[in-house]
Amino acid sequence: MLQIIDLKAEINGKEILKGINLEIKPGEVHAIMGPNGSGKSTLASVLAGRDIFNVTGGKVIFKGKNLLDLSPEERSREGIFLAFQYPVEIPGVSITNFMRAALDEHRIHKGLKPMPAMEFLKYMKEKKALVEMEAKLEGRAVNEGFSGGEKKKNEVFQMAMLEPDLAILDETDSGLDIDALRVVANGVNKLRTKDNASIVITHYQRLLDFIVPDFVHVLYNGKIVKSGGKELALELEETGYDEIKIKADRS
Amino acid sequence: MKQENNIKNDLLNLFSEDKEFLPFRLFNESIKNIIKEKEIPTSKTEQWKNTSLDAIFKHKFELGKKINVPNQFVDTFSFYGSEADRLVFVNGFFIEEKSQISQNKDEIYIGSLRNALQTHKEIIAENYCKTGLCKHNFFTAINSEYSQNGAFIYIPDNVVLENPIHIVNFIHGDNKKVFSQTRNLIVAGKNSNAKIISSYHSLSEDFTLNNVATEIITKEHSNLQFYIFEGEGNSANLINNTFVNQHEGSTFISNTSTMCGNLVRNEIHIDYKGEHCETDLQGIYLPDKEQHFDNFINIKHSKPNCKSNQIYKGIIDNKAKAVFTGKVYVARDAQKTDAVQSNKNLLLTDSAKVFSRPQLEIYADDVSCAHGSTTGQLDQEAIFYMKTRGISERKAKTLLMSAFIGDVLDKIEISAYKDYVKYLLNRRLKGQKVEGLCSLQICPSC
Ligand SMILES: Nc1ncnc2c1ncn2[C@@H]1O[C@H](COP(=O)(O)OP(=O)(O)O)[C@@H](O)[C@H]1O
Numbered sequence: 001m002l003q004i005i006d007l008k009a010e011i012n013g014k015e016i017l018k019g020i021n022l023e024i025k026p027g028e029v030h031a032i033m034g035p036n037g038s039g040k041s042t043l044a045s046v047l048a049g050r051d052i053f054n055v056t057g058g059k060v061i062f063k064g065k066n067l068l069d070l071s072p073e074e075r076s077r078e079g080i081f082l083a084f085q086y087p088v089e090i091p092g093v094s095i096t097n098f099m100r101a102a103l104d105e106h107r108i109h110k111g112l113k114p115m116p117a118m119e120f121l122k123y124m125k126e127k128k129a130l131v132e133m134e135a136k137l138e139g140r141a142v143n144e145g146f147s148g149g150e151k152k153k154n155e156v157f158q159m160a161m162l163e164p165d166l167a168i169l170d171e172t173d174s175g176l177d178i179d180a181l182r183v184v185a186n187g188v189n190k191l192r193t194k195d196n197a198s199i200v201i202t203h204y205q206r207l208l209d210f211i212v213p214d215f216v217h218v219l220y221n222g223k224i225v226k227s228g229g230k231e232l233a234l235e236l237e238e239t240g241y242d243e244i245k246i247k248a249d250r251s
Numbered sequence: 252m253k254q255e256n257n258i259k260n261d262l263l264n265l266f267s268e269d270k271e272f273l274p275f276r277l278f279n280e281s282i283k284n285i286i287k288e289k290e291i292p293t294s295k296t297e298q299w300k301n302t303s304l305d306a307i308f309k310h311k312f313e314l315g316k317k318i319n320v321p322n323q324f325v326d327t328f329s330f331y332g333s334e335a336d337r338l339v340f341v342n343g344f345f346i347e348e349k350s351q352i353s354q355n356k357d358e359i360y361i362g363s364l365r366n367a368l369q370t371h372k373e374i375i376a377e378n379y380c381k382t383g384l385c386k387h388n389f390f391t392a393i394n395s396e397y398s399q400n401g402a403f404i405y406i407p408d409n410v411v412l413e414n415p416i417h418i419v420n421f422i423h424g425d426n427k428k429v430f431s432q433t434r435n436l437i438v439a440g441k442n443s444n445a446k447i448i449s450s451y452h453s454l455s456e457d458f459t460l461n462n463v464a465t466e467i468i469t470k471e472h473s474n475l476q477f478y479i480f481e482g483e484g485n486s487a488n489l490i491n492n493t494f495v496n497q498h499e500g501s502t503f504i505s506n507t508s509t510m511c512g513n514l515v516r517n518e519i520h521i522d523y524k525g526e527h528c529e530t531d532l533q534g535i536y537l538p539d540k541e542q543h544f545d546n547f548i549n550i551k552h553s554k555p556n557c558k559s560n561q562i563y564k565g566i567i568d569n570k571a572k573a574v575f576t577g578k579v580y581v582a583r584d585a586q587k588t589d590a591v592q593s594n595k596n597l598l599l600t601d602s603a604k605v606f607s608r609p610q611l612e613i614y615a616d617d618v619s620c621a622h623g624s625t626t627g628q629l630d631q632e633a634i635f636y637m638k639t640r641g642i643s644e645r646k647a648k649t650l651l652m653s654a655f656i657g658d659v660l661d662k663i664e665i666s667a668y669k670d671y672v673k674y675l676l677n678r679r680l681k682g683q684k685v686e687g688l689c690s691l692q693i694c695p696s697c
């Protein structure tokens with residue numbers, strides 16, 4: 001589904017991603033872990049099409065297409081979804097209008113007609129239930145005045161609405177208490193099929209108790225320095241990142 | 252100096268004695284002197300610092316003539332349903348046959364000033380030139396002396412009007428550069444309640460200058476909503492002065508939407524003649540290309556216990572310019588005054604400009620006054636966030652822009668009018684043409 005080949009990216013002349021290689025197949029869940037500042041969010045942003053980052057080398061193939069040639073909105077319509085580490089507040093734009101606009105564009109892209117209003121509201125209600133999102137949030141502006149937990153739920157709700165082929169969850173667990181974490185993880189798990197895939201970026205192993213990954217990668221200083229199965233996350237939980245850092249810095 | 256005098260004389264020559272202007276001299280002798288004294292504002296005039304009229308007065312004007320409007324255009328602008336009473340003016344002339352008035356009962360008067368002089372002379376004399384408008388500046392003075400006609404609306408004490416009244420103002424150059432004047436007088440009696448829309452449109456692409464002056468008197472405990480819709484053509488210029496005198500316990504709300512025009516200067520002046528008044532002045536402005544829209548507010552808290560609120564928001568595109576001046580004066584004994592002012596601007600390009608000036612003069616000590624002014628760009632983070640959900644850049648910007656001014660439009664209390672303005676706004680923001688707004692293809696034969 002996704003192949004990242006020797007991907008390099010910089011911002012303001014500073015190289016952040018220094019040659020990333022990763023292959024993801026349908027049905028797989030990949031966890032990316034690593035200390036703060038290693039480039040996890042940068043990788044997510046580059047995949048989503050954030051133009052403040054300058055791609056200086058490498059290739060990304062998504063469903064046979066050259067992903068880096070597409071605009072962020074085209075990537076979304078093609079099936080990429082990024083759940084933001086820091087979701088953006090959009091004052092004055094209601095969640096309903098926002099999702100309506102997004103879903104319309106996705107449907108047009110698929111050659112479908114916009115969903116009739118009644119059907120849309122029903123669809124939205126269904127998806128909201130998935131993340132136990134409160135009804136009162138519906139009329140509110142996107143993320144405006146939301147608590148940390150509400151923002152993260154809203155991300156997963158949007159993911160449920162758009163049904164992406166590849167979801168990238170950037171620290172969707174951070175700032176959540178254990179109950180909220182369970183709800184969010186449950187939502188993600190329910191959306192899993194044999195045809196879609198996800199990249200779960202996290203700092204802690206905690207989330208991976210709920211969303212069980214097929215592969216775990218450690219990103220450090222712009223490179224994947226270690227890959228393994230789900231047991232790697234447990235290992236890291238015990239040893240911390242220090243050992244990996246020392247090893248990587250030496251080589 | 253000499254050149255300025257020439258411009259002034261050229262303008263005054265338009266009003267040669269044989270023209271039939273409203274005979275307001277009957278009530279007021281001194282205006283001719285004011286006209287002599289006052290000069291056309293220049294960039295040296297303090298309150299016109301950021302709005303220059305030089306480019307306008309490079310043109311030589313003729314006086315606008317009475318021209319009939321094709322039905323289709325009247326219909327185009329009857330945007331709030333058929334129930335509304337409608338007064339139609341072209342170049343300041345009353346077009347009686349295109350107007351429709353159904354609420355004229357119980358002594359209510361909705362019609363032209365000229366006609367009203369025959370039946371309501373006393374009420375007119377009591378209120379005309381009593382708000383400070385006539386002597387305000389050169390434009391209001393010539394309007395007071397040389398207007399063709401305008402609306403007169405009189406709502407007697409205790410009358411509550413269910414339906415809005417719409418004053419439709421057309422300007423029609425007829426292939427000439429035209430100067431027109433309209434003079435309105437609105438008197439809202441004690442405990443009365445009414446909603447009035449005043450809209451401005453062009454019927455030709457000619458270079459025009461429309462000098463409008465409106466006096467409004469809200470008597471004790473009345474409630475008046477005054478909506479201004481400005482959608483004249485790209486070569487049309489509008490100077491629009493509104494002076495309001497509020498009596499004890501009255502509420503005045505205005506909502507101004509400046510969508511189009513070349514140069515637009517709106518002035519709203521509020522003065523309190525009694526305590527416990529409320530004023531809410533709302534506005535949006537959307538200058539594009541090289542348009543220049545200026546809003547000047549002057550609220551004079553001359554009595555205690557009054558509450559005023561100003562909220563103006565603008566989106567400035569291309570090389571356009573916007574000016575906002577919010578003047579609040581609180582007299583020494585106007586204690587317990589509550590005055591709030593907010594001006595927010597969104598600049599869409601690097602060459603778009605805004606001048607935002609709060610002017611507070613507060614002489615009382617027990618008051619609550621707040622003002623805030625912000626100027627910013629569209630939030631790039633928010634645009635990226637929306638794009639990652641599949642929303643196009645254009646749609647994302649449109650959503651942000653409508654959200655930015657949405658709260659001002661949501662305050663409109665005539666739902667059909669609100670829907671219409673929102674519809675126009677959305678088309679404007681999407682860059683789509685709107686029939687009858689900004690560029691109107693007139694075809695007199697059809
Ligand atoms: N907008 C930005 N401007 C400048 N530097 C940035 C920006 N975003 C990220 N960086 C830098 O890139 C590096 C990686 O950051 P990030 O991808 O956020 O790490 P992580 O998500 O792994 O904590 C850090 O050194 C950070 O300072």
Ligand SMILES: [Mg+2]
Nearest residue numbers: 040041085171
């Ligand atoms: Mg991060």
